[in-house]
Structure formats: C-alpha cells, structure tokens
Amino acid sequence: MKLKTSELSGNLNLAYWLLNKTLFEGRLPDCKVKVANLSPEGLDGAFIYDETTNTPKYLIISSKASDHIKTLVHEMTHVYHRIILGYKDKVDHPPSFVRLLRSRYKKLGLTLDPEDLEN
C-alpha cells in the first residue's frame, strides 16, 4: 500500500510518540518528524539539531526509505544518544550507538543489518 506523504508523516509522528514511550522510557523530547525525498543524497533519514544549545530541531525520514520504522528508530536513537546521553562523537555510529540501536531493534523483533548504519 502506497501512502501519501501527508499520511506517512502523520503515521511517523504518531510512531515517534509511541516508540518514545515503549523504547526510550518517554525520555526523548518532542520532535517533529518530516517526510522528504532524500534520494538525491542517498540518505534514508537525518537528525537535525542545534549544536550550540544541543536541542533537537526535527527528524527527516525519506519517503524512499526501504523501511520507515527502522529508519525512524535509527534517528530516534541518535536523539537519545546525543541529547539524552550527551555523546558528542565525531563519528556518526560509535560502538555505544550501535549497541543502543541493536537493543531497540531487538525489542521490536528487528535485526540490525549493515545497511541500517548508513545514515
């Protein structure tokens, strides 16, 4: 079933709220999820934040992502790792991030594949 961008966006914003409660103990700040076509950059998703205040601005999930929920959990884990735990690594996916992501995926019955670490 192909969803319209507005429907996908509504679903992903609801999923953010639900996944925050179930996977992140409700600790993530409110954060808008936007849907965009990121295919020219080859990205499935991105986490945009203010570096000086260390506050989230929004998440972008590509309408072309192969799995929108996996991508959303990936970007939410960036929010948790950076904003809540305070990691400021220069590399995008240090071992501490990978451990967090794998355990969140496991709770949802999902497996972490190498391509899940490309965003």
Ligand SMILES: [Zn+2]
């Ligand atoms: Zn990432």
